[in-house]
Amino acid sequence: xxxxxxxxxxxxxxxxxxxxxxxxxxxxxxxxxxxxxxxxxxxxxxxxxxxxxxxxxxxxxxxxxxxxxxxxxxxxxxxxxxxxxxxxxxxxxxxxxxxxxxxxxxxxxxxxxxxxxxxxxxxxxxxxxxxxxxxxxxxxxxxxxxxxxxxxxxxxxxxxxxxxxxxxxxxxxxxxxxxxxxxxxxxxxxxxxxxxxxxxxxxxxxxxxxxxxxxxxxxxxxxxxxxxxxxxxxxxxxxxxxxxxxxxxxxxxxxxxxxxxxxxxxxxxxxxxxxxxxxxxxxxxxxxxxxxxxxxxxxxxxxxxxxx
Amino acid sequence: xxxxxxxxxxxxxxxxxxxxxxxxxxxxxxxxxxxxxxxxxxxxxxxxxxxxxxxxxxxxxxxxxxxxxxxxxxxxxxxxxxxxxxxxxxxxxxxxxxxxxxxxxxxxxxxxxxxxxxxxxxxxxxxxxxxxxxxxxxxxxxxxxxxxxxxxxxxxxxxxxxxxxxxxxxxxxxxxxxxxxxxxxxxxxxxxxxxxxxxxxxxxxxxxxxxxxxxxxxxxxxxxxxxxxxxxxxxxxxxxxxxxxxxxxxxxxxxxxxxxxxxxxxxxxxxxxxxxxxxxxxxxxxxxxxxxxxxxxxxxxxxxxxxxxxxxxxxxxxxxxxxxxxxxxxxxxxxxxxxxxxxxxxxxxxxxxxxxxxxxxxxxxxxxxxxxxxx
Numbered sequence: 248x249x250x251x252x253x254x255x256x257x258x259x260x261x262x263x264x265x266x267x268x269x270x271x272x273x274x275x276x277x278x279x280x281x282x283x284x285x286x287x288x289x290x291x292x293x294x295x296x297x298x299x300x301x302x303x304x305x306x307x308x309x310x311x312x313x314x315x316x317x318x319x320x321x322x323x324x325x326x327x328x329x330x331x332x333x334x335x336x337x338x339x340x341x342x343x344x345x346x347x348x349x350x351x352x353x354x355x356x357x358x359x360x361x362x363x364x365x366x367x368x369x370x371x372x373x374x375x376x377x378x379x380x381x382x383x384x385x386x387x388x389x390x391x392x393x394x395x396x397x398x399x400x401x402x403x404x405x406x407x408x409x410x411x412x413x414x415x416x417x418x419x420x421x422x423x424x425x426x427x428x429x430x431x432x433x434x435x436x437x438x439x440x441x442x443x444x445x446x447x448x449x450x451x452x453x454x455x456x457x458x459x460x461x462x463x464x465x466x467x468x469x470x471x472x473x474x475x476x477x478x479x480x481x482x483x484x485x486x487x488x489x490x491x492x493x494x495x496x497x498x499x500x501x502x503x504x505x506x507x508x509x510x511x512x513x514x515x516x517x518x519x520x521x522x523x524x525x526x527x528x529x530x531x532x533x534x535x536x537x538x539x540x541x542x543x544x545x546x547x548x549x550x551x552x553x554x555x
Numbered sequence: 556x557x558x559x560x561x562x563x564x565x566x567x568x569x570x571x572x573x574x575x576x577x578x579x580x581x582x583x584x585x586x587x588x589x590x591x592x593x594x595x596x597x598x599x600x601x602x603x604x605x606x607x608x609x610x611x612x613x614x615x616x617x618x619x620x621x622x623x624x625x626x627x628x629x630x631x632x633x634x635x636x637x638x639x640x641x642x643x644x645x646x647x648x649x650x651x652x653x654x655x656x657x658x659x660x661x662x663x664x665x666x667x668x669x670x671x672x673x674x675x676x677x678x679x680x681x682x683x684x685x686x687x688x689x690x691x692x693x694x695x696x697x698x699x700x701x702x703x704x705x706x707x708x709x710x711x712x713x714x715x716x717x718x719x720x721x722x723x724x725x726x727x728x729x730x731x732x733x734x735x736x737x738x739x740x741x742x743x744x745x746x747x748x749x750x751x752x753x754x755x756x757x758x759x760x761x762x763x764x765x766x767x768x769x770x771x772x773x774x775x776x777x778x779x780x781x782x783x784x785x786x787x788x789x790x791x792x793x794x795x796x797x798x799x800x801x802x803x804x805x806x807x808x809x810x811x812x813x814x815x816x817x818x819x820x821x822x823x824x825x826x827x828x829x830x831x832x833x834x835x836x837x838x839x840x841x842x843x844x845x846x847x848x849x850x851x852x853x854x855x856x857x858x859x860x861x862x863x864x865x866x867x868x869x870x871x872x873x874x875x876x877x878x879x880x881x882x883x884x885x886x887x888x889x890x891x892x893x894x895x896x897x898x899x900x901x902x903x904x905x906x907x908x909x910x911x912x913x914x915x916x917x918x919x920x921x922x923x924x925x926x927x928x929x930x
Contacts, residue, residue: 286669286728290911330915334922339667339728343865344914350859351907358902359619469904477732484729518748524740527733534725543726 251385257505258389262397263463265494265501267292267455269400271479272486272493273407274451279483280411281444282424282546285327286342288452289476290349295320295456297353300467301360303369309461313396316457317450323349324449328442335550346476354469361467372396372462396454396462403451404494411490420444424544427551437551452476481530487542500526592924597872600920601913604870605884607920608912615908616901626899633894634887640894641887642776648879648886649778649847650675650840650857652785654864655871655878656792657836661713662873663796664829665809670716670731671837672861673738674709678838680742681708682845683852686763687750694766701767702784702842709838710831712738717830721823727830735861743854750852759853769847781843785882788836792875795832805829837861866914885910 271288278285285291295316303312327345331338361367372394381391390401411417422430423440431437455475460467478500485499486492507522613623633640654671661668668674685701692700716734719725747758769779796802807815808825816822840860849856867885871877892906 284728326915330919330922334919334926336918336922339669340865340869340918341915343669343862343869344911344918346862347866347907347911347914349911351904351909351911354904355615355902355908356619358904359621474736477735481729481733484726518744520740520744520747523743524737527736527740530733531719531725531730534729535719535723538723538725 255385255388257502257509258385259393260505260508261498261502262389262393262401263501264504265497266397266400267458267463267475268479268482268497268500269404269494270455270458271452271476272482272497273400273404273490274448274455275479275483276448276486276488276490276493277407277411277420277444277451278448279547280424280488280544281420281441282427282544282549282551283328283331283441283445284338284342284548285324285345285445285448286339286477286480287327287345287349288342288479289472289474290346291320291323291449291452292456292459292472292476292479293349293353293470294323295453296460296471297356297467298453299457300369300460301356303461304361304364304367309369309372312461313454313457316453318453320453320456321446321450324446324452325442327449328445331550332438332441332445335552338548338550350470353467357467357469367466369461369465371465394462396458400458401494404490407490421544424546427546427549431551441551452479455479478526481527484543485530485533487537488544489542499529503529596921596924597874597877600924601870601881601917604913604917604920607916608909611912611916612905612909616905621899621901626895626901629895629897629899629901630888630891632898633891636894639776640890642773642778644883644886644890645782646776646778646848646886647889648882649782649785650844650860651864651867651885652878652882653788653840653843654837654860655867655882656789656875657709657713657833657840658864658868659871659873659875659878660792660796660805660836661829661833662868663809664805664825665812666717666720666826666829666833667728668713668716668731668830668833669728669865670713670734670861671833671864672857672859673731673735674712674834674837675841675844675857675861676735676738676742677712677834677841678705678709679841679845679852679856680738680745681705681838682842683760683763684750686767686846687760690764690767694764697767698769698846701846702839705838705840705842706835707838709841710835712838713830713834714827717827721826739854742852742856746853752851757853760851762851763846767846768850769843777848779847781847784839784843786879788839789875789879792832792836796875801828837864863910866910869914870917 271292275285275288298319299312299316302315303309306312323345327341330336330341374392374394377391381387411420419430419435419440423437427437456472459471464471482493482496482500485496503522503526507519510522511519613627616623616626634644635641654675658668658671681704682701685697685704689697689700712734716727716730719730720727743758746760750760752759752761769781771777771779772782796806804815804820805825805828807818807820808822812822844856845852863885867878867881870881870884888909889906892903895901895905896903
């Protein structure tokens with residue numbers, strides 16, 4: 248029984264830890280499928296976590312905070328889109344700058360707004376036990392006794408996959424990332440589709456960041472995203488630019504994070520850092536194994552211009 | 556900035572390219588250069604970007620209820636108020652210049668090294684290893700060995716990503732980011748495990764021998780001899796990039812890998828070479844940080860130098876000599892922001908905002924300027 252409880256707690260933590268990664272990686276999958284790579288996810292997540300926390304703290308409403316996170320990160324995504332899509336500036340460099348700004352802005356507002364606040368805790372999102380389902384042994388507590396943001400992430404991936412693969416909108420998005428010129432010839436707006444994908448990706452990163460400050464923890468901590476934005480970037484590749492792939496990869500990374508946290512407190516022969524770096528090593532190994540059958544969108548990172 | 560930073564090396568230097576293709580490549584390089592615009596691109600636009608970032612920063616300060624005049628005069632004071640502040644800015648600039656130079660080399664070759672952070676950690680670890688194990692060697696020799704070890708470790712770490720790219724076709728953006736976390740994990744393991752201090756209390760190594768610490772240039776100011784290295788390395792990198800056939804081949808790959816290949820340049824070798832050089836500079840920065848400032852290895856030795864270095868390089872238009880200026884600017888912004896925090900109570904994270912805004916405005920201005928140039 249002891250083992251079962253340990254495994255159950257581990258898997259519960261896995262799903263929780265995977266949630267911010269899932270939101271962010273699914274969003275970025277859309278952006279990259281449309282041909283825009285945004286390495287500024289880390290910064291966007293930080294912006295999301297401070298926006299959600301500040302609004303939740305002052306309004307008392309966590310859902311309002313999450314909405315604020317999506318909108319704020321979306322606005323930053325719009326700026327990123329303007330510079331990379333309209334002005335056609337380099338996406339990697341603009342993303343790197345976005346990370347600096349996100350780190351700066353989140354800490355700045357936190358210190359400016361909460362300098363005099365002593366009790367900084369909020370009431371985070373609480374788990375909602377789904378009737379019947381949550382009483383299934385093992386699977387119940389792991390999948391059906393979580394907060395609604397976790398459920399949203401688990402639903403987001405298949406939904407995003409369906410839209411991308413089975414709808415006209417998804418087809419247009421994929422086409423824009425593969426053959427923007429042909430898409431334009433077919434009468435679709437390349438810039439419009441890319442803007443949409445980038446802003447959607449930014450909003451998802453914002454929600455991913457919000458999860459950390461208002462659901463996973465109960466307050467904002469400076470630099471609390473701690474590299475998850477970069478991990479999400481790897482997850483997109485690991486998940487082969489598919490929303491469902493991103494979900495599975497997020498769960499895998501979430502598992503390693505949860506495992507590593509547990510092992511850190513135990514006295515094991517294997518150093519806990521081994522598990523800490525395992526997901527990153529695994530990403531490289533997976534990339535090696537899957538090489539040659541690249542699923543990377545052909546126009547990824549290439550700004551679109553109507554002129555030849 | 557370099558007097559003539561983007562000059563094409565004289566044709567007789569181009570030993571790497573065959574005669575037939577040399578002319579074609581020369582014209583490719585020459586048309587990418589807009590004569591007379593270089594000065595505007597390299598100095599005018601950065602100054603404009605800095606001004607725009609300060610204006611946007613002022614709006615942010617005003618919107619959050621701070622006194623803009625008090626804030627910016629504190630920033631000014633923090634940078635120029637005292638010669639010691641300038642020396643402190645030089646100290647802060649040292650790793651940024653070295654990392655920025657490394658990134659400039661990679662970006663010039665068209666390979667996206669986002670892994671300078673990890674390369675910095677590997678260099679720091681290798682340097683600390685020499686400092687701790689060979690501390691009884693003559694100081695000059697030990698320091699020299701340690702810095703060399705830093706270069707090799709950082710270079711190898713980056714070279715691995717380069718190798719994975721050319722041999723197995725792995726995207727270097729992702730592999731370098733992954734290698735960052737692996738390097739940070741390795742350092743974390745070392746300082747909690749085999750290399751932990753004799754007291755086994757904190758996750759850090761013992762201190763390196765006092766004789767090995769890099770001498771300070773103007774004590775008591777903290778700036779040390781490593782700053783001089785940070786002046787020499789960009790100079791060497793600049794000569795390599797702009798005055799030698801190797802640098803020419805490297806930049807040719809960055810401008811157009813297809814054309815470079817047709818001209819007989821081994822593109823894959825250039826990628827790996829650029830990564831080695833790039834990581835070597837970041838690794839050197841890590842080793843210097845150990846021997847100049849910290850004196851030991853511990854977790855989180857870098858406050859994101861590897862990422863800020865990208866901005867430093869970009870601001871210098873990926874020109875190694877220019878990173879001296881942009882590195883000093885970013886170092887000065889750091890000391891200035893600390894003064895803003897001290898006297899005007901403005902969160903010091905303003906540094907990152909200003910640095911990020913400078914880059915954003917600069918890429919935007921450059922994009923706009925090249926658009927108008929194409930018409």
